[in-house]
Amino acid sequence: MKNEPPYPIASVDHALHLAMLLQQEGPMRVSDAAERLGVSPSTAHRLLAMLVYRDFAEQRPDRRYQAGEVLRPTVTTQAPVTLLREVALPHMQELADAEEESVNLIVLAGTEARFLATAESRAPQILRVGTRAGRSLPAHLTSGGKAILAALPAENLTALYDGDTEVDLPRLRRELARVRKRGFALNNQETETGLTAIGVRVRAPSHGLIAAVAIAIPTARFRRDRLPHWVSALASTASAVERELEARA
Template sequence: MKNKPPYAIESVDHALHLATLLQQENSLGVAEAAERLGVSRSTAHRLLAMLVYRDFAEQDADRRYRAGPVLRPGDATSAPVSLLRRAALPHLEALVAKQRETANLMVLAGTQALFVASVEGDQVLRVGDRAGRALPAHLASGGKALLAALSPGELAERYADAGDAVDLPRLRRELALVRKRGFALNDGLTEAGLTAVGMAVPAENGAPAAAVSLAMPSARFDRDLLPRWVAALSATTTAIEEALRPQ
């Protein structure tokens, strides 16, 4: 039997309880969530909005909430996330110091790109911290870089249940271009006004465990600067790969 901690943080408890309800039940409306938690509708709405922001929930067209990508069943990543984060952070910070744009580290889990570390740029207009979020891998730049390293069979297996949501032949063509170039682009696919360049961390054996992206407001994206960003990403991913090697 678990006892409630003596100094429980009520807002955290409500958020976790709500996440559990979303995972266990088909859907919830704001009024239902408020009733289940014993809070006001405004409080329930704020909690749900935060869960949506962190991808624990999604809102349907009928304004009801369902479990988001983080809570849905899927193939868990085999990447040692804590080791990846520890090895990558100094190099992400160095990348941001030189390029002044936000850098992200992500891993692949099923068909989702999970953001496990994020370092924000220092410009006033910048892409915010994405750590803890999950995005469709076939849309995110780092996700596409990781998908491009999969065998045709594994790619087909991951998207076997995607139906019309993902145009697999088109995705295969795009991933072939990613392999040829060595990097992937996300030009407003996951968020309007955001452009990102992604590259997988090199791997000696098998598919890479992680990818790095450099994300910026689309207004600042310049294709003439793309070679510079790609070179910076290449140096960063190589440095991370070296940091992950057994000493």
């Protein structure tokens, strides 16, 4: 499990986070960058200027900034990320505070599960799962990724993984069938030692969207007898997000 360094350098962290956002989510304005990082517009502008100077970013004619040539291309998601994040975060924070665990919002980008946002519990717990916002992990290993993959048509799944020598497609199909039957997906230390996560899908047909919300729990605190409760809480959160997304369609 990754933990924040004991002596973090905020400016470096902001610059790296911003570069990652530009690469994974596409062009943004200075005000967008400021809002995402939780800094002032002037600070965001200075960060972007430095990224441009080092070719990590470039400014477009419409004055928005996009990933520069240093950042290798990455698969983009088709999800309406700004709307999804805006709608989902309040519900995620409510769940994080109720369960005293971190909650992640996830979309699919190719065969990657992309973490759009994290709501961290405000409970004073030393052992906790920190933010995963901006990270990408193999979708077939993460709970949220599995929840999304399980909702895809069979032909879409084949198109994603056919010929991929690192993924046993028949085995993945069997696991996704279990996910559909149970209504949730589990990641028991498949991506990080010491981390267990439970994910359920979020579907908004009017937006052509399938995403997922997942609760991330230190494995030392995970209990099988609590699984039905966590799944029910996640399902309620997913339903609330779906209703609001549809109301805004």
